[in-house]
Amino acid sequence: MGLSERIERNVDLSYFEGKIPVNYVYTYGLGLEKFFNAIKEKGEFLASRCPECGAVYFPCRIFCERCFSEITRTFKVPGTGTVYSYTVCHLDMDGSPKKEPDVVGLIEVDGTEGAKFVHFIDAKPDKVTIGRKVKPVLKAKKDREGGIFDIKGFRQV
Amino acid sequence: MIGKVAITGLGYTEFSAGSPGTSFRELTYEAAAKAYNEVGIEPKDIDTFVCTSEDFCEGYSISDEYCNDQLGAVLKPVQTIPGDAIHSLAVGTMLVLTGQFDIVAVQALSKLSNMKTIPNMVNFAFDPILNRPLDEHYSYVSGLAMNRFLHDGKATREQCARVVVKNRANALQNPVAAYAADLTLDNVLDSEPVSEPVRLLDLAQVADGAIVFVICSEQTARSLTDNPIWVKGVGWSTDSPSLESRDWGNAVSTRLAGDMAYKMAGIKYPAREIDLAEVTDEVSFKELEYIEALRLFEPGRAGLALEDGRTTRGGDLPVNVSGGDLGVGHLFEAAGAQKLMEIVLQLRGTAGSRQIANAHTGLAQAWRGEPTTSAAVAILSNK
Numbered sequence: 001m002g003l004s005e006r007i008e009r010n011v012d013l014s015y016f017e018g019k020i021p022v023n024y025v026y027t028y029g030l031g032l033e034k035f036f037n038a039i040k041e042k043g044e045f046l047a048s049r050c051p052e053c054g055a056v057y058f059p060c061r062i063f064c065e066r067c068f069s070e071i072t073r074t075f076k077v078p079g080t081g082t083v084y085s086y087t088v089c090h091l092d093m094d095g096s097p098k099k100e101p102d103v104v105g106l107i108e109v110d111g112t113e114g115a116k117f118v119h120f121i122d123a124k125p126d127k128v129t130i131g132r133k134v135k136p137v138l139k140a141k142k143d144r145e146g147g148i149f150d151i152k153g154f155r156q157v
Numbered sequence: 158m159i160g161k162v163a164i165t166g167l168g169y170t171e172f173s174a175g176s177p178g179t180s181f182r183e184l185t186y187e188a189a190a191k192a193y194n195e196v197g198i199e200p201k202d203i204d205t206f207v208c209t210s211e212d213f214c215e216g217y218s219i220s221d222e223y224c225n226d227q228l229g230a231v232l233k234p235v236q237t238i239p240g241d242a243i244h245s246l247a248v249g250t251m252l253v254l255t256g257q258f259d260i261v262a263v264q265a266l267s268k269l270s271n272m273k274t275i276p277n278m279v280n281f282a283f284d285p286i287l288n289r290p291l292d293e294h295y296s297y298v299s300g301l302a303m304n305r306f307l308h309d310g311k312a313t314r315e316q317c318a319r320v321v322v323k324n325r326a327n328a329l330q331n332p333v334a335a336y337a338a339d340l341t342l343d344n345v346l347d348s349e350p351v352s353e354p355v356r357l358l359d360l361a362q363v364a365d366g367a368i369v370f371v372i373c374s375e376q377t378a379r380s381l382t383d384n385p386i387w388v389k390g391v392g393w394s395t396d397s398p399s400l401e402s403r404d405w406g407n408a409v410s411t412r413l414a415g416d417m418a419y420k421m422a423g424i425k426y427p428a429r430e431i432d433l434a435e436v437t438d439e440v441s442f443k444e445l446e447y448i449e450a451l452r453l454f455e456p457g458r459a460g461l462a463l464e465d466g467r468t469t470r471g472g473d474l475p476v477n478v479s480g481g482d483l484g485v486g487h488l489f490e491a492a493g494a495q496k497l498m499e500i501v502l503q504l505r506g507t508a509g510s511r512q513i514a515n516a517h518t519g520l521a522q523a524w525r526g527e528p529t530t531s532a533a534v535a536i537l538s539n540k
Contacts, residue, residue, distance in 0.1 A: 013178065030284060057402060059401070071370050084305060085304045085305035094274060094276055118291070130308045
């Protein structure tokens with residue numbers, strides 16, 4: 001078969017089906033460890049401010065991505081925010097359709113000078129609007145595990 | 158630019174939703190053979206090779222080890238760029254400018270039809286602690302960006318749909334495009350919702366294909382071809398990878414990549430000096446966002462320019478006359494190569510029924526797709 005004589009029927013062709021198990025353990029690092037611990041233990045939300053350029057990070061971090069300074073201190077923010085944008089998601093991660101769409105929000109976090117946070121908004125798609133105030137909804141303390149789903153999502157207020 | 162570098166040879170396959178009769182190596186082999194034949198060279202004449210590949214897209218880890226044989230580059234100096242093909246062109250250009258390499262081959266490939274679980278693969282590019290656990294299809298990032306883009310009045314929903322209609326119609330004149338179609342605005346606006354406001358037809362569909370360029374120094378270029386296409390400027394930039402701290406809605410990395418390329422090319426007034434542009438339209442609204450970020454249209458004017466026909470094939474600044482990602486197909490890291498290829502064909506005057514009259518300077522821009530913030534730009538000229 002020459003290059004100009006391509007077969008276009010998959011079923012006529014030979015192929016090998018490949019699959020690999022890929023598993024990782026992702027360490028949180030100092031910044032996220034502190035962030036998720038504060039949520040888990042105290043229900044508090046931590047941001048950090050660069051001592052050099054003033055950039056604010058949420059979740060808190062230990063270095064500034066803008067000016068490359070080390071950041072050693074964190075401060076509490078209420079965890080509330082404003083809907084900067086949202087999207088109504090009809091597909092699961094693998095591309096299959098969902099039974100009910102999810103609403104994912106891009107939240108501008110109060111007290112952070114514009115830092116964003118991505119999470120679900122617990123509302124019917126047609127009830128969500130850009131600019132609405134939202135607050136985080138936490139799991140009961142006994143159920144918190146120190147990860148993103150200690151925050152169940154955000155609810156419009 | 159401190160010296161002159163030209164694209165002399167160009168080889169490419171057709172772009173198609175699948176290429177079941179051909180392996181990924183054979184796709185590159187076809188494009189490479191065509192590129193080398195065009196300028197009458199053999200692999201032994203090529204000093205070094207720059208490939209473009211992403212392990213997960215290729216289906217190999219350390220995929221750069223599997224790039225060389227199909228280019229005739231076994232036991233030759235080879236390197237691989239895990240970025241867009243325009244990044245690879247930038248590297249190839251710099252290699253020529255060192256004076257140590259006279260003829261360089263630059264390769265890009267998409268064989269995404271091999272990949273059975275593309276959404277899972279793209280989701281693997283998300284932050285594993287903060288974002289990936291949401292378990293959402295990756296287009297949610299485009300949905301968030303597009304909703305804010307519309308909210309800020311940067312364009313209307315209809316104007317975004319018009320990008321799809323224009324580009325897929327443009328592809329009707331491109332014999333190697335995979336997704337040419339004659340659509341209406343309603344076809345787009347009524348298509349299945351994916352990550353609203355993004356709908357199915359707002360999204361480019363993946364395609365297979367390979368593209369190879371031969372680039373050389375000025376003296377060699379003039380000996381190999383009568384129509385060298387000069388690389389006048391290249392630029393690239395990446396915003397923060399974090400969804401939490403990146404600059405949403407301003408396409409800053411494309412702005413900076415464009416400014417870097419313009420400066421190198423000595424371009425002061427892009428809107429007047431660029432004759433045509435090929436930019437990312439992987440999601441419909443991105444075309445409008447990027448042509449403004451590239452200073453080709455005033456802020457907030459791209460949608461109106463589209464409605465006025467200024468960016469159509471007959472307009473004063475045609476955009477994505479090839480069909481773009483929407484019409485040709487989404488080629489992942491080879492996307493920028495398809496954009497460069499269209500500019501080369503147009504500036505050579507060999508673009509057939511879609512030829513733009515009097516095109517001298519063209520711009521190619523590529524974004525690496527969700528969830529990245531990387532952009533690369535090249536300015537090419539036939540003068």
